[in-house]
Amino acid sequence: MRTLITGGTLVGPLGATPTEILVDGETVTALFVPGSLPEDLRGSLRDGPDSSVDRVIDATGKYVIPGGVDVHTHMELPFGGTSASDTFATGTAAAAWGGTTTIIDFAVQRTGEVVEESLAAWHAKAEGQCAIDYGFHMIIGGVDDQALKAMDYLVANEGISSFKLFMAYPGVFYSDDGQILRAMQRAAESGAMVMMHAENGIAIDVLAAQALARGGTGPVHHGYTRPPELEGEATNRAAVLARVAGNCPLYFVHMSASEALAVVSAARGAGHNVFAETCPQYLYLSLEEHLGAPGFEGAKYVASPPLRTNTASHHDDLWRGLRTDDLAVVSTDHCPFCFRDQKELGRGDFTRIPNGIGTVEHRIDLVYQGVASGRLSLPRWVETCATTPARMFGLYPRKGVVAPGSDADIVIYDPAASTTISASTHHMNLDYSAWEGFQVAGKVDTVLSRGTVVVAGGEFHGRAGHGRYLRRGLSQYLR
Ligand SMILES: NC(=O)NCCC(=O)O
Ligand SMILES: [Zn+2]
Ligand SMILES: [Zn+2]
Numbered sequence: 001m002r003t004l005i006t007g008g009t010l011v012g013p014l015g016a017t018p019t020e021i022l023v024d025g026e027t028v029t030a031l032f033v034p035g036s037l038p039e040d041l042r043g044s045l046r047d048g049p050d051s052s053v054d055r056v057i058d059a060t061g062k063y064v065i066p067g068g069v070d071v072h073t074h075m076e077l078p079f080g081g082t083s084a085s086d087t088f089a090t091g092t093a094a095a096a097w098g099g100t101t102t103i104i105d106f107a108v109q110r111t112g113e114v115v116e117e118s119l120a121a122w123h124a125k126a127e128g129q130c131a132i133d134y135g136f137h138m139i140i141g142g143v144d145d146q147a148l149k150a151m152d153y154l155v156a157n158e159g160i161s162s163f164k165l166f167m168a169y170p171g172v173f174y175s176d177d178g179q180i181l182r183a184m185q186r187a188a189e190s191g192a193m194v195m196m197h198a199e200n201g202i203a204i205d206v207l208a209a210q211a212l213a214r215g216g217t218g219p220v221h222h223g224y225t226r227p228p229e230l231e232g233e234a235t236n237r238a239a240v241l242a243r244v245a246g247n248c249p250l251y252f253v254h255m256s257a258s259e260a261l262a263v264v265s266a267a268r269g270a271g272h273n274v275f276a277e278t279c280p281q282y283l284y285l286s287l288e289e290h291l292g293a294p295g296f297e298g299a300k301y302v303a304s305p306p307l308r309t310n311t312a313s314h315h316d317d318l319w320r321g322l323r324t325d326d327l328a329v330v331s332t333d334h335c336p337f338c339f340r341d342q343k344e345l346g347r348g349d350f351t352r353i354p355n356g357i358g359t360v361e362h363r364i365d366l367v368y369q370g371v372a373s374g375r376l377s378l379p380r381w382v383e384t385c386a387t388t389p390a391r392m393f394g395l396y397p398r399k400g401v402v403a404p405g406s407d408a409d410i411v412i413y414d415p416a417a418s419t420t421i422s423a424s425t426h427h428m429n430l431d432y433s434a435w436e437g438f439q440v441a442g443k444v445d446t447v448l449s450r451g452t453v454v455v456a457g458g459e460f461h462g463r464a465g466h467g468r469y470l471r472r473g474l475s476q477y478l479r
Contacts, residue, residue: 001024001025001054001055001451002022002023002024002025002052002053002054002055003022003023003053003054003055003056003057003408003448003451004020004021004022004023004041004044004045004053004055004056004057005020005021005023005057005059005064005410005412006020006021006045006056006057006058006059006060007020007034007058007059007060007061007062008021008059008060008062008063008064008412009062009063009064010031010063010064010065010402011063011064011065011378011379011381011382012065012066012379012382012383012387012401012402013379013380013382013383013387013388014379015379016063016378016379017033018033018034019031019032019033019034019064020032020033020034020037020041021064021402021410022041022053023408023410023448023451024451025408025451026407026408026450026451026452027405027406027407027408027450027451028402028403028404028405028406028407028408028410029404030404031402031403031404040052041053044056055453057412057446059412059445059446061414061416062412062413062414062415062445063378063412063413063414063415064402064410064411064412064413065099065381065382065386065402065410065411065413066382066386066387066390066399066400066401066402066406066409066410066411067099067100067101067102067132067386067399067409067410067411067447067448067449068095068098068099068100068101068102068363068364068385068386068411069100069101069102069103069104069385069386069389069390069395069399069400070095070100070102070103070104070331070332070334070360070363070389071103071104071137071277071329071331071389071392071393072104072106072253072254072277072279072331072332072333072334073091073095073103073104073105073106073331073332073333073334073335073360074105074106074333074334074335074356075087075088075091075092075103075105075125075126075334076088076125077106077108077335077356078108079335079354079355079356080337080345080346080352080353080354080355080356081345081352081354082337082341082342082345082354084335084336084337084356085336085337085338085342085358085428085429085430086334086336086358086360086428086429086430087125087129087429088105088125088126088129088130088134089129089130089131089464090427090428090429091103091334091336091360091428091429092129092130092131092132092134092464092467093131093427093460093462093464094360094361094426094427094428094429095131095132095360095361096131096132096447096449096454096455096460096462097361097426097427097444097447097455097460098360098361098362098363098364098365098444099364099365099411099413099444099447100132100360100363100364101132101133101399101409101411101447101448101449101454102132102133102134102135102390102395102399102409102470103130103132103134103135103360104134104135104136104137104162104389104393104470104472105122105126105134105135105136105137106136106137106138106139106164107119107121107122107123107136107137107138107139107160108122108138108139108141108173109138109139109140109141109142109147109150110141110142110173111141111142112142113141113142114146114150115138115140115146115147115150115151115153115154116150116153116154118138119136119138119154119158119160122136123136123469126469127469128464128465129464129465129467130464130465130466130467130468131449131454131462131463131464131466131467132409132449132454132462132466132467133399133407133409133449133450133467133468133469133470134467134468134469134470135159135160135393135395135469135470135471135472136160136469137160137162137163137164137195137393138151138154138160138162138163138164139163139164139165139166139173140163140164140165140175140183141166141172141173141175143165143175143179143180143182143183147183148182148183148186151163151183151186151187151190151192152186152189152190155190155191155192155474156190158471159469159470159471159472159473160472161191161192161193161393161394161472161473161474161475162192162193162194162195162251162393162472162475163183163187163192163193163194163195164194164195164196164197164253165179165180165183165194165195165196165197166196166197166201167180167196167197167198167199167200167201167234167237167238168197168198168199168200168201168204168234168304169197169201169304170201170202170205173197174201177237177241180194180238180241181241181244181245184241184242184245184246184248184250185245185246185248187245187248187249188242188245188246188247188248188249189246191249191474191475191478192249192474193249193250193251193392193393193474193475194242194248194249194250194251195251195252195253196234196235196238196250196251196252196253197253197254197304198231198234198235198237198238198252198255198260199226199230199231199234199304199305200230200231200233200234200237203230203233204225204226204230207224207225207226207227208221208225208350208351210225211224211225211350212349212350212351216350217348217349217350218296218298218350219291219292219293219296219297219298219299219301219302219346219350219353220287220291220292220298220350221350222291222298222302222304222306222350222351222353223287223291223292223306223307223308223309226304226305226306228256228257228258228259228260228305228308228312228314229259231255231256231257231259231260231305232257232259232260232262232263233259234260235252235255235259235260235263235264236263238250238252239263239264239267239272239274242272242273242274243272247272247273248273249273249275249475249477249478250272250273250274250275251274251275251276251277251392252264252274252275252276252277253277253331253333254277254278254279254282254303254304254305254331254333255276255277255278255282255305255318255321255327256278256282256305256306256307256308256314256318257305257308257314258312258313258314258317258318260276261276261317261318261321261326261327264276264321264326264327265321265324265326268326273477273478275328275329275392275477276321276326276327276328276329277327277328277329277330277331277389278318278321278322278327278329278330279330279331279332279333279359280330280332280359280362280363280366280367281301281303281307281333281357281359281434282305282307282308282314282315282318283315283318283319283330283366283370284315284366284438285301285307285434286307286308286309286310286315287306287307287308287309287310288309288310288311289310290307290434291306291307296343296344296347299339299343299344299346299347299350299353300339300343300357300432300434301357301434302343302346302350302353302354302355302356303333303335303355303356303357304355319370319375319376322370322376322380322384323375323376323377323380327384328384328388328392328477329384329388329389329392330363330367330384330385331363331389332358332359332360332362332363333356333357333359334356334357334358334359334360335355335356335357335358336356336357336358336428336429336430337354337356337358337430338430338431338432339431339432340431342354357434358428358430358433358434359434359435360428361426361427361428362421362426362435362438362440363385364385364411364413364444365419365421365440365442365443365444366435366438366440367381367384367385368381368413368440368441368442369440369441369442371442372415372441372442386399386400386401387400387401388400388477391475391476391477392475392476392477393472393475394472394473394474394475394476395470395472395473396476398470399470407450407451408448408450408451409448409449409450410447410448411444411445411446411447411448412444412445412446412447413442413443413444413445414442414443414444414445415441415442417442417443417445418439418440418441418442418443419439419440419443420437420438420439420440421433421435421436421437421438421440422436422437423436427460449462449466449467450466450468452466454466
């Protein structure tokens with residue numbers, strides 16, 4: 001199947017250029033400056049599909065961008081006494097609707113589990129279910145000799161080159177400083193990336209117990225008891241440990257606070273292998289307006305780290321971080337729990353509200369609002385949502401770019417269209433939307449995954465099982 005995408009403006013990290021794109025099978029095979037198409041292809045432009053091209057997609061007036069790469073999702077994650085409500089089937093279909101054509105999800109090893117067995121369990125959940133391509137990071141919830149050895153095995157044999165550790169959630173995923181240091185030393189040797197959930201979980205548990213004892217049981221106390229200083233402190237501690245470990249590559253997940261960003265900026269300024277992502281919820285939503293909504297409504301917005309106060313400059317600082325590249329990536333930390341039955345588990349005790357927000361469908365749109373409002377450049381939109389995540393986690397140039405030889409994961413985005421986000425129209429398996437009523441300038445028009453049209457004309461044409469497991473190399477950003 002040969003597809004010609006014509007009339008659009010191709011956007012990449014280097015800029016936006018009118019380009020004709022030829023796709024053969026699953027791969028991009030050629031880019032042409034408009035007017036320079038070879039004779040055999042020119043006929044199809046005039047008359048539609050012919051012997052040289054099977055399908056012509058008219059992208060006139062639209063942006064053509066590489067498919068989004070969301071490097072932080074939790075499909076079906078067992079967490080907080082329940083499981084994330086999106087399966088690999090529903091979550092990857094929703095991602096495709098929103099212009100994301102690759103996810104990297106987190107396989108989980110808990111204390112006492114054998115890493116390779118935990119990974120096999122995650123493969124079993126995802127295999128044959130995904131509508132788009134997918135890879136795995138590995139959460140190491142129990143750092144011991146066996147797990148450290150397994151890290152090397154996964155890098156060498158399983159295409160998993162990144163490992164998430166937690167300074168939060170004592171008794172669940174938490175690692176102490178000694179465990180973190182040992183894992184970082186291992187990663188420094190292999191070149192693997194340590195991904196860090198940087199919040200001081202020990203101090204947070206004290207604050208949470210004190211809040212409950214005072215009768216502070218509602219969702220907003222989730223925010224009060226996880227202050228930004230404790231994200232900043234943990235971020236600094238992790239950055240120091242990574243340095244001591246031999247400049248271990250370190251990537252901070254879901255960064256929410258100015259205090260944490262300042263640590264990353266300083267470490268990067270000093271030339272260390274330190275990187276960070278943020279998520280749309282930390283760019284737009286706030287402790288007061290969302291987490292502090294009346295009654296139990298705020299439970300919809302409980303995630304860790306929490307939404308931050310809008311009386312400080314967190315939002316502005318994070319947008320600036322995206323501009324300066326101190327924040328390299330926007331991911332979603334997609335971890336949906338339904339309001340009914342799941343968030344409900346924490347009514348009367350905020351510490352029991354399952355942590356997570358579902359956004360996998362909206363990331364490309366939400367970051368594009370930064371372009372529409374002048375906070376982010378067009379190339380930076382593509383860079384933070386597709387190109388850098390692919391490079392950061394060893395998928396480039398197969399993913400994250402529209403270039404000859406890359407997978408034909410392509411999104412045609414209409415800047416002139418608009419939508420309003422609602423749970424009544426989204427495709428995530430989630431009974432509410434953290435983004436209800438949010439007005440979006442721009443709209444995903446058409447999505448190709450490895451050359452197959454999976455979304456077009458407001459309809460889903462994808463299928464569970466189209467998505468393939470991606471074996472990843474080392475990060476392509478190491479200094
Ligand atoms: N972030 C969150 O609240 N839930 C998902 C698990 C994690 O990333 O820490
Ligand atoms: Zn986390
Ligand atoms: Zn997460």
